[in-house]
Amino acid sequence: SAVISQKPSRDICQRGTSLTIQCQVDSQVTMMFWYRQQPGQSLTLIATANQGSEATYESGFVIDKFPISRPNLTFSTLTVSNMSPEDSSIYLCSVVNKKGPEAFFGQGTRLTVV
Amino acid sequence: AQKITQTQPGMFVQEKEAVTLDCTYDTSDPSYGLFWYKQPSSGEMIFLIYQGSYDQQNATEGRYSLNFQKARKSANLVISASQLGDSAMYFCAMREVSARGSARQLTFGSGTQLTVLP
Numbered sequence: 651s652a653v654i655s656q657k658p659s660r661d662i663c664q665r666g667t668s669l670t671i672q673c674q675v676d677s678q679v680t681m682m683f684w685y686r687q688q689p690g691q692s693l694t695l696i697a698t699a700n701q702g703s704e705a706t707y708e709s710g711f712v713i714d715k716f717p718i719s720r721p722n723l724t725f726s727t728l729t730v731s732n733m734s735p736e737d738s739s740i741y742l743c744s745v746v747n748k749k750g751p752e753a754f755f756g757q758g759t760r761l762t763v764v
Numbered sequence: 765a766q767k768i769t770q771t772q773p774g775m776f777v778q779e780k781e782a783v784t785l786d787c788t789y790d791t792s793d794p795s796y797g798l799f800w801y802k803q804p805s806s807g808e809m810i811f812l813i814y815q816g817s818y819d820q821q822n823a824t825e826g827r828y829s830l831n832f833q834k835a836r837k838s839a840n841l842v843i844s845a846s847q848l849g850d851s852a853m854y855f856c857a858m859r860e861v862s863a864r865g866s867a868r869q870l871t872f873g874s875g876t877q878l879t880v881l882p
Contacts, residue, residue, distance in 0.1 A: 755809035
């Protein structure tokens with residue numbers, strides 16, 4: 651398995667500000683993903699974090715709102731920019747490695763925008 | 765069309781009894797994987813069990829088993845001997861494999877909230 655450290659675990663932010671979420675993995679992984687889970691909803695993929703290049707965003711998500719970095723094989727950040735109350739969600743980092751098919755998840759970041 | 769369908773928003777089960785959580789999927793890819801995750805109220809996603817599309821036998825992991833019926837495109841999770849700690853949201857998910865053979869991201873169902881009664 652992979653051990654994933656995601657920070658912060660929760661935050662309350664003012665609208666109009668930005669928050670950067672960090673995801674650190676204890677081993678090299680092939681793929682890293684960022685998901686959003688709105689209150690009472692399922693998980694929706696925001697983007698695939700690509701090492702050394704721009705992330706691949708899903709429909710409805712744009713780089714200006716959710717810039718993502720992945721400088722190496724074990725670390726990625728997601729920034730939620732110019733936040734509004736609609737951005738209040740759990741944000742989850744997920745990784746896949748070569749050892750098995752399952753995806754592992756960080757503990758999640760519970761974001762509340764006021 | 766939804767790729768993963770979970771038709772049970774909520775389920776109740778008596779402690780020590782078995783429960784089945786339903787999941788149907790839709791894909792035209794011959795190679796895919798099916799997963800079940802548990803999400804307690806703390807929010808973390810816990811991997812439970814995996815079934816590959818070419819696997820001949822149903823997957824089992826301790827008290828969890830996956831009832832895989834390929835022709836019906838269903839992948840139901842069976843939890844035996846339910847425990848109070850099993851109360852959580854359960855998500856079914858699928859990963860399709862691209863034409864180049866690389867794994868794609870997971871697509872999740874809407875989830876089933878399981879409550880185990882003492």
